[in-house]
Amino acid sequence: MLSYSEIFNIQKTTLPLSKKELEGVLAKSVFSGYVQCPYSVLVQTLKNIAVADIYQCSINPNEIYQGNNNPFERAECIIQIEGTRYYEEFINRVITAEDSKEWTDFITYSETFKSELKTLKEQIIKKYLWNRQNINNWCTEKYVPLLGEDKEKLCTDWDNFKARVLLTKDLYGFIECCNEADLNKATRDLSYNLCKKLNKYKPELMNHIINNSKRETMITVKKPIVKRIFIISSYARQCEKDWPIIKFTQLDKRSFDSLGIWED
Secondary structure, X not given: OOOHHHHOOOOOXXXXXXXXXXXXXXXXXXXXXXXXXXHHHHHHHHHHHHHOOEEEEEOOHHHHHHHHOOOOOXXXXXXXXXXXXXXXXXXXXXXXXXXXXXXXXXXXXOHHHHHHHXXXXXXXXXXXXXXXXXXXXXXXXXXXXXXXXXXXXXXXXXXXXXXXXXXXXXXXXXXXXXXHHHHHHHHHHHHHHHHXXXXXXXXXXXXHHHHHHOOOOOEEEEEEEEXXXXXXXXXXXXXXXXXXXXXXEEEOHHHHHOHHHXXX
């Protein structure tokens, strides 16, 4: 769990993101992935996809490469399917996983997005935490030697407080001394506004999801439809003869093996 000192450090983009909040942003989306099969079962696989309510696919480059080069059941066909992806399992995993911090630091997002998060933090701190009571608590509990005008300036001059406290190591002591009710209100408001930012930057969020999905072996989608069919070039002529109605794209071995790498 994130500490308050992490959440309210205005020099970092760390923000709280709970399961409920992530569910609110990521209910479902259209997802495209790949299904591999030998040429001998291509038609049956297409039929299976056509009648399926759910189907598994992958965009994991290693999974695709291994399937294409499995000596026991080598794939000669790759079917790109599209369906609705629901994120319950994904959210449960990323929120509880050891690497869930990547979903609260937002390090891989654009500088514009991260700048907005830092500005948001500053606004929330100014609204909920910057008050005379919290400054008095900090001075008393941490034995901060501030008297008279210096202390009053911290209470009334935001830029002074920001420069002398928020942008220094004193931030951590100050946050420790803040009223718990103020911290809770500030955290709730941060979470609410973070979800608004994630909706605003939804393309970046979905790109983050795609990159994470490339590490998953298989992904389940509902109501799948076939988008494209890829066949390795050595089987292209045979498919034209056996199934002239099937529209496909032929790929050489190198392109066939690396198809998952270029998924965007």
